[in-house]
Every structure is written in structure tokens, then in C-alpha cells.
Amino acid sequence: MAKILMKGSEAIGEAAIKAGCLSYFAYPITPQSEIAEYLAKRLPKIGGTFLQAESEIAASQMVFGAAGTGVRVMTTSSSPGISLMSEAMSYIAGAELPAVFVNIVRGGPGLGGILPSQGDYFQATKGAGHGNFRFLVLAPANVQEFVDYMIKAFPLAEKYRNPVMLVGDGLIAQMMEPVDFDNVASTPQGDVESWATTGCKDRETNLINSLFLDPLKLEKFNDKLADKYNRMRDEEVVYEEYAMDDDPDVVMVAYGTTSRVVKTAIDEFRKEDKLKVGLIRPITLFPFPMDVLRNLSAKSHVKAFGVVEMSIGQMLEDVKWATLERKPVEFFSRKGGIVPNPDETKDFIKNIFKKIGA
Amino acid sequence: MQYEITFAGFGGQGIMTAGKFLAQGAMNHGLEVAWVPSYGPEMRGGTAYCTVVISSKPVGSPVVKNPGIAVVMNRPSLDKFASQIKPDGILIINSSLIEATSEREDIFQVQVPCNKMSQEVLGIGRSANIAALGALLGVKEMIPKEEIEKVMETKFGKKPKILEDNLKIFRDAYELGKKQRKNA
Amino acid sequence: MKTIFKRPDSMTDMVTHYCPGCTHGTAHRMVAEVVDEMGIRERTVGIAPVGCSVLLYKYMDTDMHQAAHGRAPAVATGVKRVKPGLIVYSYQGDGDLASIGTAEIIHAANRGEKITVVFINNAIYGMTGGQMAPTTMPNQKTTTSPYGRDVNDVGYPMRMCEMLQTLRTPSYIARASLHDPLHSVQAKQALKKAFAYQNENKCFSFVELLSICPTNWGIPPVKSMDWLVERMLPYYPLGVFKTPEDEE
Ligand SMILES: Cc1ncc(C[n+]2csc(CCOP(=O)(O)OP(=O)(O)O)c2C)c(N)n1
Numbered sequence A: 001m002a003k004i005l006m007k008g009s010e011a012i013g014e015a016a017i018k019a020g021c022l023s024y025f026a027y028p029i030t031p032q033s034e035i036a037e038y039l040a041k042r043l044p045k046i047g048g049t050f051l052q053a054e055s056e057i058a059a060s061q062m063v064f065g066a067a068g069t070g071v072r073v074m075t076t077s078s079s080p081g082i083s084l085m086s087e088a089m090s091y092i093a094g095a096e097l098p099a100v101f102v103n104i105v106r107g108g109p110g111l112g113g114i115l116p117s118q119g120d121y122f123q124a125t126k127g128a129g130h131g132n133f134r135f136l137v138l139a140p141a142n143v144q145e146f147v148d149y150m151i152k153a154f155p156l157a158e159k160y161r162n163p164v165m166l167v168g169d170g171l172i173a174q175m176m177e178p179v180d181f182d183n184v185a186s187t188p189q190g191d192v193e194s195w196a197t198t199g200c201k202d203r204e205t206n207l208i209n210s211l212f213l214d215p216l217k218l219e220k221f222n223d224k225l226a227d228k229y230n231r232m233r234d235e236e237v238v239y240e241e242y243a244m245d246d247d248p249d250v251v252m253v254a255y256g257t258t259s260r261v262v263k264t265a266i267d268e269f270r271k272e273d274k275l276k277v278g279l280i281r282p283i284t285l286f287p288f289p290m291d292v293l294r295n296l297s298a299k300s301h302v303k304a305f306g307v308v309e310m311s312i313g314q315m316l317e318d319v320k321w322a323t324l325e326r327k328p329v330e331f332f333s334r335k336g337g338i339v340p341n342p343d344e345t346k347d348f349i350k351n352i353f354k355k356i357g358a
Numbered sequence B: 001m002q003y004e005i006t007f008a009g010f011g012g013q014g015i016m017t018a019g020k021f022l023a024q025g026a027m028n029h030g031l032e033v034a035w036v037p038s039y040g041p042e043m044r045g046g047t048a049y050c051t052v053v054i055s056s057k058p059v060g061s062p063v064v065k066n067p068g069i070a071v072v073m074n075r076p077s078l079d080k081f082a083s084q085i086k087p088d089g090i091l092i093i094n095s096s097l098i099e100a101t102s103e104r105e106d107i108f109q110v111q112v113p114c115n116k117m118s119q120e121v122l123g124i125g126r127s128a129n130i131a132a133l134g135a136l137l138g139v140k141e142m143i144p145k146e147e148i149e150k151v152m153e154t155k156f157g158k159k160p161k162i163l164e165d166n167l168k169i170f171r172d173a174y175e176l177g178k179k180q181r182k183n184a
Numbered sequence C: 001m002k003t004i005f006k007r008p009d010s011m012t013d014m015v016t017h018y019c020p021g022c023t024h025g026t027a028h029r030m031v032a033e034v035v036d037e038m039g040i041r042e043r044t045v046g047i048a049p050v051g052c053s054v055l056l057y058k059y060m061d062t063d064m065h066q067a068a069h070g071r072a073p074a075v076a077t078g079v080k081r082v083k084p085g086l087i088v089y090s091y092q093g094d095g096d097l098a099s100i101g102t103a104e105i106i107h108a109a110n111r112g113e114k115i116t117v118v119f120i121n122n123a124i125y126g127m128t129g130g131q132m133a134p135t136t137m138p139n140q141k142t143t144t145s146p147y148g149r150d151v152n153d154v155g156y157p158m159r160m161c162e163m164l165q166t167l168r169t170p171s172y173i174a175r176a177s178l179h180d181p182l183h184s185v186q187a188k189q190a191l192k193k194a195f196a197y198q199n200e201n202k203c204f205s206f207v208e209l210l211s212i213c214p215t216n217w218g219i220p221p222v223k224s225m226d227w228l229v230e231r232m233l234p235y236y237p238l239g240v241f242k243t244p245e246d247e248e
Helices: A008-018 A033-046 A056-068 A079-085 A086-094 A121-125 A145-161 A169-173 A215-235 A258-271 A290-298 A317-325 A342-355 B015-028 B077-086 B114-122 B126-140 B146-156 B160-179 C024-037 C050-059 C072-082 C094-100 C102-111 C160-165 C181-199 C221-232
Strands: A003-005 A023-026 A050-051 A073-075 A100-105 A136-138 A164-169 A176-179 A239-242 A248-251 A279-283 A283-288 A304-309 A329-333 B002-010 B030-037 B047-055 B068-073 B089-095 B109-110 C044-048 C063-064 C086-092 C114-119 C169-175 C204-210 C240-242
Touching: A003 A008, A003 B015, A003 B077, A008 A033, A008 A086, A008 A100, A008 A145, A008 A169, A008 A176, A008 A248, A023 A033, A023 A056, A033 A050, A056 A073, A056 A079, A056 A086, A073 A079, A073 B126, A079 A086, A079 A100, A100 A145, A100 A169, A100 C181, A121 A283, A136 A145, A136 C086, A145 A164, A145 A176, A145 A215, A164 A169, A164 A258, A164 C044, A169 A258, A169 B030, A176 B015, A215 B002, A239 A258, A248 A290, A248 A342, A258 A279, A258 A304, A258 A342, A258 B146, A279 A290, A283 C063, A290 A304, A304 A317, A304 A342, A317 A329, A317 C102, A329 A342, A342 C240, B002 B015, B002 B126, B015 B030, B015 B047, B015 B126, B068 B077, B068 B126, B077 B089, B089 B126, B109 B126, B109 B160, B114 B126, B114 B160, B126 B146, B146 B160, C024 C050, C024 C086, C024 C114, C044 C050, C044 C072, C050 C063, C072 C086, C072 C094, C072 C102, C072 C114, C086 C094, C094 C102, C102 C160, C102 C204, C114 C181, C160 C169, C160 C204, C181 C204
Parallel strands: A023 A050, A023 A073, A073 A100, A100 A164, A136 A164, A248 A279, A248 A304, A304 A329, B002 B068, B068 B089, B089 B109, C044 C063, C044 C086, C086 C114, C114 C204, C169 C204
Antiparallel strands: A003 A176, A136 A283, A176 B030, A239 A279, B002 B047, B030 B047, C169 C240
């Protein structure tokens, strides 16, 4: 089979199956109900488990239960639904279980809108729920990449026994792009008998739990989690460099859909204005590509950074921290479901160059 | 090389399908493509649209403010999209339902009686979208027209009569478009 | 000139966004008429749900509060408890009330909150494009029950009136239908009763209205009315299930 033209949401569903995830619990919400609708058709045919829960609270607790048995399991939702899942997310991290969550982010807060947004950056990277825990957060920028990272998400979740979240938006979920499933292969799952609730025949009993009444033990457990997140910082950072070869004066930072717009703006700007601008695109939002940005901020050729988001300045804070604001960090955003267009993004780049006097 | 084409019309006019056929054909031809539908509140007004981006390199921004080409199937779409086309762009107008043309003089406008061309073959206007697609390829052969024909063969393959009718509509419209091809 | 038909004062002149044949508009109007007739417009607060009727707040010319998905009875409780002089009602679909909001509706009823709940049962999720609801009929095809609702897998449709009836706390619980004019008149009478009980500070009141969704059922409006009669009415019997006067 060669490339097929596929809608993002359906590709996400198919990718989960290809990743070996045959268990899915969810509650409908625009703009990603098509993932549930796709899996409602597919999973019963291949012996998988599809269940529409009565709410996102329940869907995520079903994921908690299924993850406890050691199977590959996922749920998908959009912003308001993800908020309702934060309780289960915290328990899943607290019980050290692998599970995959997909957030097709829409405009907020509250009921907001249904169009593309990146307003859940803080929630995904820093505040998914109560207590000391982190998600490993992946932000693919096109349908093929979504498929590729869906496949990687499950082994990553298993490696750390920690939930992994993929974030996208309605544009990626609704658009069709070519997808190649030929080169995607699921990684075999490791042995889960040492911890999963599969029934204690011929072994010691297993317990899925996040209760620690002894503060010293809880502190120790928190330290263990901290180690885990530090290991992610060491081993899992992924980012893309675009137009960075000729030591650009201005470095843009953008992820997901926004990064695609920035790329187009960079191409056109370089052609028209003959000035050097490049892009660092975080693919892991946590762990954030801290080192590359910090190193760049110390380079003499870099005069300024430019951050573009579909939110009011969330990743911006990470960029400022990463660069220690050694160079000015300029910011441009559209919100409310509006995707920045290449022209206004180009104007933003132009203004940065004006400011640094080029 | 990059083309951006917006297809717009009422829901039910096959707008999304016309875009998908083009995207599929271009992908089969080895090009990079993205098919981006309108979704959400804007669809409630009755106008649906999709944008197809065809490129020789990976598609950057899937959001297109000013497409090079627009195919409009109803009057509200003409009013909305004619002004957005890039200078020197192309506007295909379904003249069966739209009497007007755009006042712009910096774009190339082609009137195609899409519903009529469908009616002449099928008795109904259902394949007006196929006529529009044929005319578009005639005016601007972004990919060989055979690629679209192949897509139609796979989509309608099980229904030979429907395939044959649609191929005829597509080819007639292609010829009509080709005759009007700008000699610039 | 004598006016014999006009828009209720409690409604705005906004054109609704509903699909052709949808019964949400009828239900909105009935609620507004009851509010008008009881002369309570200026002390009414409506709670809009998440669902097709989320825009209720645009159509009602009274104070309104838009709630999160399923939480309307809890929001209504908050309003009513701190302002007992207000008339507070929630208006909710079957996904909103019977799925994600099951806990809130049951506990509001059990506490005997002096609020009124208007429950639209159209056997499907309208807003999100036709997924299965707890009220979806056996074997009914929806986008998330593509092979038909399998009662062995996801259970039988939930009968909310019958469930709420079992609570010991006194309440008014009724089911009516909007499939023809006669039944619609009865539906309005039930709504009037419900608001009257609240106005007398008597009890929690709940009116379920059987409704249609031609778009997501994929059935033209008139045929949809037949479908309601043939498929829904036998399973969802109409009538009053409980009144506060009932003996305990
Ligand atoms: C927390 C949350 N989950 C999901 C949704 C998406 N959603 C919006 S309306 C709706 C269901 C609507 O169905 P119903 O209550 O039956 O009302 P109808 O549209 O049929 O009138 C859902 C699931 C949401 N807005 N918030």
C-alpha cells in the first residue's frame, strides 16, 4: 500500500490500531468526534474494545482501569473534555501507568469555540492535574507526523510508565493529507506481569495505587517522579530546525499548525527581503527543547527571537526562560480559533528585523 | 511550484468531493497535497468551502488567505471569494446559478454552465462539481487530466454507467475550459 | 386591530439556528409562553445547556446563564439557593442530562431543589453530529453505534422519568411529546404545572419532552414524527409519573 489521502482524525484512529492499541474509551466532542466514530466502526471488527462513556470523567477513569491491566489504551478529546479528565490523569501518573491521551485543542476558556487553538499549552505541559506530575507532550504538525508519533507514544508511555499526550488542533483533525502506513510498525510491549492487575495466578498480588499516607514515602515517590521527568529531559527532547543552516539573525519558535504558517512566512520573507530568519520547532513540548534555545541565545549571530502562538503567550514563557532573555523575545499571536496567516506572520518577522535595525 | 485552489458553494453541491478528487489526483501524481475543509460555525450559513494546496514540496501553511484559484458554485461564494483571489489568479464561475461575474480586472474569469452540463448528461445537476473540476483542469492543467479520470475510475468503478456519464461531463467541461485557456 | 398571535414577550426576535423540522423551537416557545402567562419574566433565570440548544440564551428575553455540559442542575441549584425568590429552570438535551449530567440531575431531584427542568429527549446527540445517546433506541444506528445500538453491549435506553420517580423526595415528574399539536398542548400544560409548583415553592419539577432530530436521524421531518410515534412512544410512555401530592 502506498500513500493514502486521509482525514487527520481518522488517521489518528488508524494509527492507534497500528500501534497495537485496541482499547479506546471516549466521549464525543467537536472537532474530534470523528476519531470515536472511526474507531466505533473499526474496533469491533478486529476484536478491540470501543466504548462511548457517559462523560470524559468516566472515559478517562475507564482508561485508568484498562491501563492498570497493562493493555495499550487511549482516549481522545478536546479542551473542555480534557479538563474533565485531569482527575484521572493525575491518578494515572500517580499509579505510574502508561496511557495515551490526545487533545485536539479548541478555543477557550469555558465552552469557547471549536476552531484551532493552542490555549491548552500550560495545561498540557505544566498543569494537567493536581500533584507533582508531568505528561510527556508531543506536538506533531501534520497528519503523517501525527501518525508517526501516535506509534511512538505507546512505547514512550511504557518506557516511563507515565501518560503521554499528543496535542493537535481542529485543522489537523479535519484536514486530509497523504499518509503512509507502510513504514509504521508497532513496538512489542514489554512484560507487564510485575505490576499489572491481570489476576495473581502463580505470582504475588499486584496493586495499582496512588495513596501514600506516610509523608516520607510520598516524598520518596515524588523524588522518583522528578527523576523520571529529568530523564525525559535528557533523553526525549525532539525538535526540528528549519532554515537554521546559515546562522540566521532571527530565530522563530512555533509548534504544531503555527509552525507550518511560520515556515511559509520564512520562505517568502527570505525570498523577498533577503534576510536570514530560521525556526526552531519544538515537537516535544515537555520536555521542552531548552538547551538548543539557550545555546542559540548565546550565539552572536542571533539578534532576536520571535514566538508565534495561537494563545496569549504560553510557550512564550518557556522561550523567555530558555533564552534567559539574553536577546529580545518578540511575540505574535492569534486567538479564539483564528490561525495566523502567512502575510501577517511575515509582517511580524519584518518588524523584528526593524527593531534590531537590520 | 505551488497551487492553492478554493472550492465554494452550498452544502450538497459536491464542493468537498471536487476538492478531494483534485487532491487525490495530485497526490497520485507524486505531489504534496493538503485538503482543508471549512468546519464549524461558518458552515451553518449554508456556504461550504474547502481549499486544496498542491505543491512540489511539503505543504507549509494549510491556511491560505489568498488562493490563486477559486471555483465558485453559488452567488454567496462569488461575493465572498472573488475578492480574495491573488492578482493574475483564476476564477471559475458556475454560470448556471450565477449570472454575475466579478468586477475585478486583474483576474482571469471563466464562466462554466456546470449544472447545465451535468443536466445534459444525467438529467439532473448532481455532477455540476465534476463539470467545474473538468473546466478547472482545462483552464489550468495543474496535473494531467488523466489523473482525475483515474480517481473517478476508482471512486465510481463499481457503477460503470455513473462512471461513463461523469467522465463525459468531466471531459466536455475540460474541452470547454481548454478553449478559454488564457494565451498569456 | 386585535392581536391574536405574537411572539412571547419572553423571547427575543432572533431567528433560531435550528435545522428544518427541529422541535427545539417549539419547546423554547412553550417555555416562553408559560413564563409570559405566569407573569414571572422579570424574576426568571434560565440555564442554557451544552447541546444544540446552547444558544437558548440568545432566544430568551430573560436573564440567562450558560452552563458547562451536563452541569445545568447544579448551576440552577446555586442560583436558586442564594436567590430563592427567582424562578430558575434548566433546559437540557438527553446527552447533557442523561449522560454526562446524570449525577447532577439525580442529586438536584433528590435534594428537592425548587427548580424546573425541561428535558429534551431526541434519542441522539444533535450538536456534535449524531452520536449515540443514553436514550437512543435499540438497534438505532448512530455514528458511534454504526451497527445499531446493541443492548447487550451498551444497555437499554434510559427512562429518566421512571428513574427520578423512584426517589422518595416529593417532586413533579411528567413526560409529554411534541409530535403533533394535540400532544404539544398537553406538553405545555405539563410545563405550566411544573413552573407553578416551583412558583408555590413546592418541589422539584421535571418535564421530559419527546422530540425529533430529522438531520441526525436522517429522516425527513414529517416521517420523523411518525418514527417518534412508532419507535419512541411505546418505550417512553407519556403521563405524570409523580406529583408532590402523591402519598409516600
Ligand atoms: C465536557 C464536554 N464534553 C463534550 C462536549 C461536546 N458536546 C457538545 S453538545 C454534546 C451533546 C449534545 O447532545 P444532547 O444533549 O442530546 O443535545 P442536542 O444537541 O441533541 O439537543 C456534546 C457531547 C462539550 N461541549 N463539553
